[in-house]
Amino acid sequence: MGRWEPNARGRLATAALELYSERGYEQTTVAEIAKRAGLTERTFFNHYADKREVLFATAGEFQDRFVGAVAGALKSVAPIDALAAGLDAIAEMLADQRDFVRTRQAVIMSNPELQERDLIKLASTSSALADTLRRHGVPEPDASLAAETGVALFKVGFHRWIAADEERELSLLMREALDALKAVTAGS
């Protein structure tokens, strides 16, 4: 292990994102990220397995918060309201990171391999949500459908939130998506 560097992890993430945006993800090396952050490659690898992991380091926390909030809410409310609680937890987690998230998403959308990783992350969250719903007694196909619906609501709210001209909060946009879903499904 290298010597302790103050906020090395955050500095590496910031440097990586700057370089990915400036010169492209494929064209950036770990050596360049470390240099930009004023750290060594060895310190980089103490914090991240590779340059892709910098972009997905919070995927575990994302899933834990989403699923945890749903599980907590299921004790007292219906599945759709438990999903809303999960979306609120995600909105709180991301609220003050809008610029960072916008830049990260632009990098992800520029590279098919990163897009695939992003889709896998959401598929994993959907599976975890379905497991949690079943454990709380929600039968199939309702559990899988509610889980897929929760992820769909996140995706739609999230992509509006990071749009260039959008200023409203993520929590509001995800609530709007839920209202739109209710209107669409009741529409026949």
Added chain:
Amino acid sequence: MGRWEPNARGRLATAALELYSERGYEQTTVAEIAKRAGLTERTFFNHYADKREVLFATAGEFQDRFVGAVAGALKSVAPIDALAAGLDAIAEMLADQRDFVRTRQAVIMSNPELQERDLIKLASTSSALADTLRRHGVPEPDASLAAETGVALFKVGFHRWIAADEERELSLLMREALDALKAVTAGS
């Protein structure tokens, strides 16, 4: 181009799927697929770009049928009923291929690269559905939500349909999924 071989494309697909099931996708070569089908490697490459494409050759047709049926129905019914028409079209396309589809899906689930390709296919279908809905005057976020919902309904119905002990038809299972979605979203 090689000489004409009767149903070469179908024979190659059947041979490939047999080999992927027997010895694993990674372990199977194009030479082995061609040999099992009684054809040459050259004939294989006249029909498929690589061994992965054998599994996803119908992805274009899948999307065209789903989106086409939704577009046709949107002229006269609400978005949720147009989605139901799209799901019916997919059920009709897959109805007599259940064993083939079961085997193919088992191969896909055994390999992360194939799972990613499968997720990309569905993400592409969702985008195409949202485009179609917007072109027919459905505003955002309703269009994106309806599109994500359509894909979610397909996924849930499809995965029940290919389960080992399931005998009911895909069209019925997707209708059940739609009913479950309506119950879930109205549940608060």
